[in-house]
Amino acid sequence: METVTPETANSLLLNEANRIRLLIKNQKNSQCISQCKAFEEVVDTQMYGLSRQVAFAIQLGIIQPEVGHQILSSLERDLNHLYTEVYEDQKITEGKEV
Template sequence: MESISPELALDLLYQEADRIKMLIKNQQNSLCISHCKAFEEVVDTPMYGLSRQVSFSIRLGIISNEMGQQLLSDLERDLNQLYNEVYEENKTITKGKEV
């Protein structure tokens, strides 16, 4: 059995994080992000999966706890930023319609 390098494991985890970000970005033009609880659940599912993959990688000793926690922290920060951008965009659009 081949061993997995920490670099490869981290790269695969970052690819998964990027996939989750793309899921959000592809919905940016939709009001669903800021108003739809179902969409939040759709995002929560891959986030949970990624957190389990990170945890498993840490337990195997492939990546450090710090690396795994930083990856999840960075992704959460990026997703919050995307949510805030969409919220502000929708707020501006809604204000424009009220005038």
């Protein structure tokens, strides 16, 4: 059985975070993001799954808690930034329609 190094675990977790990030960025359709609960549920499920993977890696002692928290915080920040952009764009668009 192959030993998992902290570098490998960190790389795998970052790849998973980037996959979620890509999922979010590819969904720039503001109508879907602002009105589609299914999209929010998918993102929530993906974030929860990643958080469990991070927690497991921390419990095994493969990564430090700070590293895991940094991965999750960075992804949450990106998600919040996207939602802010979408809602700001939507406010501008709705203002033009009036």
